[in-house]
Amino acid sequence: MTRILGIETSCDETAVAVVEDGRLILSNVVASQIDLHRQYGGVFPEVASRQHVVTIVPVIREALEQSGLAWRDMDAVATTYGPGLPGSLLVGLNVAKGLAWSQGVPLVAVNHLEAHIYANWLALPGQPLEPPPAFPAVCLVVSGGHTLLALMSGHGAYRVLGQTLDDAAGEAFDKVARLLGLPYPGGPSIQQAAKDGDPAAFALPRAWLGDSLDFSFSGLKTAVLHLVEDSEAIGRRGRKLAAPLPAGVMRRLAVPDLAASFQDAVVDVLVEKTRRAASEYRAAEVLLAGGVAANERLRTRMRQALEVPVRIPPPSLCTDNAAIVASAAYWHFQRGELAPWSLDIEPNARLPQNARVA
Ligand code: KG4
Ligand code: ZN
Numbered sequence: 235m236t237r238i239l240g241i242e243t244s245c246d247e248t249a250v251a252v253v254e255d256g257r258l259i260l261s262n263v264v265a266s267q268i269d270l271h272r273q274y275g276g277v278f279p280e281v282a283s284r285q286h287v288v289t290i291v292p293v294i295r296e297a298l299e300q301s302g303l304a305w306r307d308m309d310a311v312a313t314t315y316g317p318g319l320p321g322s323l324l325v326g327l328n329v330a331k332g333l334a335w336s337q338g339v340p341l342v343a344v345n346h347l348e349a350h351i352y353a354n355w356l357a358l359p360g361q362p363l364e365p366p367p368a369f370p371a372v373c374l375v376v377s378g379g380h381t382l383l384a385l386m387s388g389h390g391a392y393r394v395l396g397q398t399l400d401d402a403a404g405e406a407f408d409k410v411a412r413l414l415g416l417p418y419p420g421g422p423s424i425q426q427a428a429k430d431g432d433p434a435a436f437a438l439p440r441a442w443l444g445d446s447l448d449f450s451f452s453g454l455k456t457a458v459l460h461l462v463e464d465s466e467a468i469g470r471r472g473r474k475l476a477a478p479l480p481a482g483v484m485r486r487l488a489v490p491d492l493a494a495s496f497q498d499a500v501v502d503v504l505v506e507k508t509r510r511a512a513s514e515y516r517a518a519e520v521l522l523a524g525g526v527a528a529n530e531r532l533r534t535r536m537r538q539a540l541e542v543p544v545r546i547p548p549p550s551l552c553t554d555n556a557a558i559v560a561s562a563a564y565w566h567f568q569r570g571e572l573a574p575w576s577l578d579i580e581p582n583a584r585l586p587q588n589a590r591v592a
Contacts (some may be wrong), residue, residue: 235254235255235310236255236256236308236309236564236567236568237252237254237260237301237303237307237309238252238253238255238256238308238310238311238312238342238560238563238564239252239254239294239298239308239310239311239333239560239568240252240311240312240313240344240556240557240558240559240560240561240563241249241294241311241312241313241314241326241329241330241494241556241559242313242314242326242346242347242349242453242554242555242556242558242559243276243286243318243322243323243325243326243334243548244291244314244316244317244318244319244322244323244326244506244554245282245318245322245378245379245554246266246267246268246269246270246271246277246282246285246317246322246554247264247265247266247553247555248264248265248266248285248286248289248290248293249262249265249293249554249555249556249559250263250290250293250294250296250297250556251262251297251299251303251555251557251559251560252297252298252300252303252308252559252560253400253560253561253564255564256352256355256560256561256562256564256565257355257356257357257363257365257366257494257564259356259357259358259359259557260300260301260302260303260359261296261297261298261299261300261301261567262359262556262557262558263293263296263297263300263556264550264554264556265292265293266553267281267285268273268322268418268419270285271418272417272574273421273514275418275419276408276412277289277319279319279320279322280320280321280322280408282321282322282356282385282483283319283321283322283324283325284321285506285573286322286325286326287306287325290326290327290329291326293345294329294333297375297556298466299341302327305337306517308339309339309340309510309567310334310339310341310342310397310563310567310572311330311333311334311337311339311341311342312330312341312342312344312559312560312562312563312566312567313326313329313330313331313341313342313343313344313423313532313559314326314327314344314345314346314559315327315344315345315578315580315583316345316346316579316580316581316582316583317346317347317379317380317581317582317583317584318379318579318581319561320579320581321551321579322415323530323577324582325581327351327577327578327579331575331577335575338350340567340572340573341572341573341575341577342348342563342567342571342572342573343566343577344559344562344563344566345562345583345585345586346559346583347377347380347382347583347584347585348373348390348392348562348585348586349558349559349561349562350375350377350379350523350552350558351373351375351384351386351521351559351562352525352558352561352562353523353547353551353552353558354521354522354523354545354547355553355561356431356547356557356558356561358550358551362482363431364545367519367521367545368518368519369387369388369518370385370386370515370516370517370518371517371518371519372384372385372386372387372395372505372508372512372515372519372520372521373386373392373513373516373520373521373522373523374455374504374508374520374522374523374527375523375585376402376404376522376523376524376525376526376527376532377402377403377404377523377524377525377526378398378402378404378405378408378419378525379402379404379405379458380398380402380524381397381398381402381404381449381451381526382394382395382396382397382398382585383395383396383397383447383507383508383511384504384585385511385515385517386521387404388572389565389569390565390566390586390588392411392585392586392587392588393587393588393589394584394585394587395447395450395515396446396447396449396507396511396539397448398448398449398450399443399448399449399450400450400451400452401450401451401452401455401579402451403449403451403500403504404420404421404524404525404526405525405578406451406452406454406455406500407419407420407421407424407449407497407500407526407586408420408421409426409455410424410493410496413421413455413458413459413462414427414458414462414489414493415489416489416493417520417557418526419577420531421525421526421528422528422545424493424496424497425497425529425531426493427489427490427493427494428490428493428496428497428531429490429494430490431488431489431490431491431492431493431495432490432491432492432494432495433494433495433497433498434495434523435488435492435495436461436492436495436496437458437495438454438458438495438496438499439453439454439499440452440499440502440505441453441503442502442503442557446509447507447511449498449503449504449507452506453515454496454500454577455588456501458463458492458496461492462492471559474543489586494524496551497529497531498531500532501529501531501532501535503535504536505530505535505539505540506539508520508536508540509539509540509541511542512540512542513541517542518542518543519542519544519545520536520540520542520544521541521545522536522544522545522546522547522552523547523553524551525552525553525554526552527546527547528549528552528553533546538570572584
């Protein structure tokens with residue numbers, strides 16, 4: 235039995251978890267900073283790192299206490315080394331080093347994108363564990379900072395099939411929410427506003443990019459910007475419309491309609507490219523990951539559209555948490571992949587690509 239204490243501080247959640255054998259969550263504590271950053275309309279990096287300094291020790295204490303275990307029961311300490319905000323990553327990484335050193339256990343370094351994928355190996359406490367995902371799996375990672383499709387042929391074996399050329403899907407949600415005057419974080423606000431909206435109200439662009447499995451969301455964001463700027467309702471004027479408003483739509487912008495139309499434009503592209511990747515690479519399963527995978531419309535449409543089984547973690551495991559770090563760390567630990575004491579952060583780290591993948 236292997237128990238790993240995982241630490242996650244790559245962005246604005248201070249999170250610590252204890253996970254057994256990569257799958258069983260013994261505790262998963264997340265101290266969210268959302269209330270702190272809302273006044274800025276997004277994550278304020280220095281505020282985030284300083285808040286991690288304030289919160290990290292109480293969160294570690296709580297996670298250990300909730301697990302019902304003691305330090306001597308831990309086999310390793312794991313931490314995210316990147317990608318993420320430099321100041322935020324430094325806090326988690328340094329605390330993890332200090333803990334591992336003082337407790338005499340190994341340190342395991344985890345890539346944040348890989349951690350998101352491992353949400354698919356976990357179950358919420360009290361929920362039964364499903365059989366583990368089958369390989370090869372096509373993974374769609376959609377978060378605030380990243381959007382990519384990867385082929386996973388085994389534990390730690392990835393090949394990136396496509397990624398965003400500009401904004402991440404979550405970033406598009408956050409920026410469009412801001413344009414529409416909806417509160418941060420944008421994803422949940424747009425999902426809520428879209429419930430009363432008509433997704434066919436606005437014909438927004440979808441960047442198919444030919445046969446490519448890459449993504450682009452900046453054109454869509456700009457299209458929304460132009461609609462908003464022309465709107466008398468929201469009151470920002472002074473710019474010509476890029477395209478005329480659809481017939482029958484008044485110049486007064488309906489925020490729910492625009493939110494629903496935007497959400498569907500993002501979901502259409504994510505679903506279709508994932509479907510294509512799953513068929514091209516004969517995926518046994520499709521695994522969703524990252525904060526945007528919490529989106530209800532995406533979850534429903536993905537399940538409807540794909541012929542292969544689609545696995546989608548519960549929303550609380552899609553967004554940042556440390557159980558996903560402790561889970562991914564388990565397989566590194568099993569393979570003897572321990573971090574050196576000289577481990578540094580990598581704010582721009584990519585998903586590790588592995589030569590074993592054909
Ligand atoms: O994975 P995550 O928690 O942090 C990063 O690693 O970036 O993802 C955060 C992103 C934010 O952009 C947020 O707006 C988005 O996930 N998000 C959602 C939803 N919940 C969170 N986007 C769409 N619908 C949601 N329900
Ligand atoms: Zn994340």
